[in-house]
Amino acid sequence: MSAPSTTAPTQQVNVSDLELPQLVEVKRQLEEELSHLTSSFAQLKQAQAKFRSCIESAKEVKRENKDKTILVPLTSSLYVPGKLRDAENVIIDVGTGYYVQKTRAQAVKYYEGKIEYIKTNLDALQETIEKKQDNMSYLLNVIQSKLHQSNNKH
Structure with a gap:
């Protein structure tokens, strides 16, 4: 004996x-959905730009700057002076407050993977x-047609 289905089959309604x-x-509902989707699209674009910035930061760590005083970015607008002790490795944010040490090349590869993942999501979201x-x-068009029909009746 099979259990009864708890979900009712969905019916399609012709909008006209x-x-x-x-x-x-x-x-109104469609406008809300579009607003949410476009907001999500913008947030993904911002994340993609952040990861590109991370790649540039990792590439800027150079051997010739070892033991020199440099400006270290804490945020996009706040830099503090610091000395570069290890020009081969960087610390990257892997999310939810976790940081790991990677070589510059590993960091670039990691962020390129993130960018590609976001691109895939952006493509699907765009569609x-x-x-x-x-x-x-x-x-x-249907609303306009209904309004036109309504105006012609009166």
């Missing part, structure tokens, strides 16, 4: 069959955004 107030609600924009365009 909806009344104007329902269409307006669907439009989703484009589909939602197409849906919005279609929905606006």
